[in-house]
Amino acid sequence: MALLAPLAASDYVLHVAVLSFIYLLPALGLNLVYGYAGLLSLATGAFFGIGAYASALLALRLGWPFWLAFPAAGVVCALIAVPMAVPALRLRSYSFVMVTLGFLVISESVAKNWIGLTRGDMGLIDIPRPRLGTTALASVTQLYYLTLITAVLAALAFRAVVRAPAGRALIALRDDETLAEAYGLDTWRFKLAAFVLGALLAGLGGSLYAHYTTVLDPLVFDVFHTLTLMTIVFGGGAGTLGGVLLGTVVFLFVPEALRVTPQWRMVIYGVLLVVFVFRLPGGLGPALARRLAHREAA
Amino acid sequence: MRAINFAHGEYYMLGALVAWTALDRLGWPYPAAVATAVVVLALLGLAVSRLLMERLLVMPFSMAVLATLGVQLALQNGAQLVWGASPKFFGGGWTAPVQVGGVGIVGQQLVIFGAAAVLFAGLAWLVRRTHLGRAMRAVAQNREACEVVGLDVERVARITFTLGVTLAGLAGALVAPILVNVGTTIGLPMVLRCFAIIVLGGVGSVPGALVGGLILGVAESFVAGYLTLQLRDAVGFTVLIAMLIVRPQGLFGVRVRS
Numbered sequence: 001m002a003l004l005a006p007l008a009a010s011d012y013v014l015h016v017a018v019l020s021f022i023y024l025l026p027a028l029g030l031n032l033v034y035g036y037a038g039l040l041s042l043a044t045g046a047f048f049g050i051g052a053y054a055s056a057l058l059a060l061r062l063g064w065p066f067w068l069a070f071p072a073a074g075v076v077c078a079l080i081a082v083p084m085a086v087p088a089l090r091l092r093s094y095s096f097v098m099v100t101l102g103f104l105v106i107s108e109s110v111a112k113n114w115i116g117l118t119r120g121d122m123g124l125i126d127i128p129r130p131r132l133g134t135t136a137l138a139s140v141t142q143l144y145y146l147t148l149i150t151a152v153l154a155a156l157a158f159r160a161v162v163r164a165p166a167g168r169a170l171i172a173l174r175d176d177e178t179l180a181e182a183y184g185l186d187t188w189r190f191k192l193a194a195f196v197l198g199a200l201l202a203g204l205g206g207s208l209y210a211h212y213t214t215v216l217d218p219l220v221f222d223v224f225h226t227l228t229l230m231t232i233v234f235g236g237g238a239g240t241l242g243g244v245l246l247g248t249v250v251f252l253f254v255p256e257a258l259r260v261t262p263q264w265r266m267v268i269y270g271v272l273l274v275v276f277v278f279r280l281p282g283g284l285g286p287a288l289a290r291r292l293a294h295r296e297a298a
Numbered sequence: 299m300r301a302i303n304f305a306h307g308e309y310y311m312l313g314a315l316v317a318w319t320a321l322d323r324l325g326w327p328y329p330a331a332v333a334t335a336v337v338v339l340a341l342l343g344l345a346v347s348r349l350l351m352e353r354l355l356v357m358p359f360s361m362a363v364l365a366t367l368g369v370q371l372a373l374q375n376g377a378q379l380v381w382g383a384s385p386k387f388f389g390g391g392w393t394a395p396v397q398v399g400g401v402g403i404v405g406q407q408l409v410i411f412g413a414a415a416v417l418f419a420g421l422a423w424l425v426r427r428t429h430l431g432r433a434m435r436a437v438a439q440n441r442e443a444c445e446v447v448g449l450d451v452e453r454v455a456r457i458t459f460t461l462g463v464t465l466a467g468l469a470g471a472l473v474a475p476i477l478v479n480v481g482t483t484i485g486l487p488m489v490l491r492c493f494a495i496i497v498l499g500g501v502g503s504v505p506g507a508l509v510g511g512l513i514l515g516v517a518e519s520f521v522a523g524y525l526t527l528q529l530r531d532a533v534g535f536t537v538l539i540a541m542l543i544v545r546p547q548g549l550f551g552v553r554v555r556s
Contacts, residue, residue: 034360087543095542097302098497101490102535109532223486227304227367234360266375273368274350277361 051206077203243285313470339467391475
């Protein structure tokens with residue numbers, strides 16, 4: 001169905017679909033960090049922005065093709081994540097959340113003020129679209145397939161990670177850190193790995209975002225994007241893959257569908273979120289899975 | 299209460315805008331406008347507490363955070379429907395400078411200083427000396443144990459939350475004359491700053507919040523004055539991160555085992 005969608009859907013629907021495929025990468029990153037390692041990190045939004053800037057600057061300043069800038073953006077984020085995580089992972093609960101929030105605010109400040117590199121609030125324009133051979137992938141349909149492929153690959157990679165012994169270790173860590181430690185797990189190393197991998201995923205998503213929109217300014221670091229990611233992961237079902245896949249689609253399409261009443265849009269969305277929390281406290285994915293299991297049993 | 303409430307800054311914003319309405323639209327004097335903001339926000343706080351916050355007590359952490367995100371979006375955008383997107387000129391308060399020991403200070407800042415001092419003393423007394431304060435601290439430590447000994451946890455949560463909302467509204471109404479222009483977007487940056495202050499001082503510590511607020515305010519002003527206004531927002535968090543590396547539990551926080 002997803003493969004044939006471009007035949008039937010309008011460019012606008014495809015555009016929202018592309019955005020949800022792009023958002024899936026940082027959402028999976030946050031899911032790994034929060035849903036599995038149990039760390040509520042608001043830095044995922046920062047890594048999304050850093051990845052976007054890294055990729056855009058490599059393409060614009062050094063003339064790198066997208067296919068090189070894309071992995072490089074992930075690597076840059078992973079490299080930044082290590083020195084950030086080493087002191088931050090010593091902190092617990094609130095302090096950790098606030099340090100990651102601080103990282104987001106500071107990243108935005110750097111993007112705004114390092115005008116020599118980022119052009120500050122003027123932003124970067126004409127970020128090249130990915131090229132295949134000699135043709136640029138410029139139409140929404142072409143970019144739809146590109147981001148669909150990256151989304152599927154990211155989801156498969158995510159599944160491989162959480163099903164591996166290391167993923168099991170992360171789940172043990174989230175459920176009971178003391179017990180996991182007593183069992184002999186080096187919890188710190190697993191947390192670090194999850195954090196770095198989450199940053200890498202977010203950076204790759206940022207790169208796609210930059211080359212899709214072709215313009216970039218410090219607003220990419222706006223807290224709003226991070227809140228969207230949290231809505232996707234928490235609302236979809238933290239610690240599940242299916243839930244986050246579902247959440248990415250639902251929580252990007254619902255605000256778009258509400259554009260029929262532009263003024264009331266975000267008010268309704270806010271109220272829906274609250275209602276949603278009371279109705280499905282476990283998240284969208286787990287609730288759906290329960291419903292399906294129930295039907296099979298009946 | 300050990301929850302992260304992203305909507306808190308919106309009560310500050312609403313306090314400022316309700317005061318503006320009383321002042322500008324109804325033509326009331328500034329003190330009456332402040333009182334109106336306090337009353338309206340207290341009622342709103344009570345309503346939100348009854349409708350949402352008490353039920354969130356039993357929710358998983360991530361879901362409670364998500365609900366506060368929803369409240370934040372609804373309040374900010376709802377306010378935009380009521381007051382419009384453009385900032386409002388706030389023409390009240392005592393903006394004339396007063397000479398204090400050879401230094402000119404805007405009168406309103408003295409009012410804010412006085413109010414902060416009184417509220418600080420009041421809150422410190424409430425949390426430390428009264429039965430209610432003891433109950434608040436107990437609930438923060440161990441909710442189940444409080445229920446076992448027969449404490450009405452929901453009532454304590456309701457009073458705490460309503461008090462917090464009212465104080466945020468009062469702050470908005472008091473700071474509005476200094477801000478001059480008040481709009482619907484002032485809430486989110488403020489709540490982020492509050493998070494930094496609270497973690498800086500130590501979660502759950504009243505003197506910690508005072509000292510954290512002072513440190514942040516002074517650091518922000520110095521950077522804005524001597525470096526650049528643009529970097530101001532990053533200051534608080536830079537101070538915070540530097541301090542947490544040295545002292546992970548905050549300035550006044552006690553190391554707790556979790």
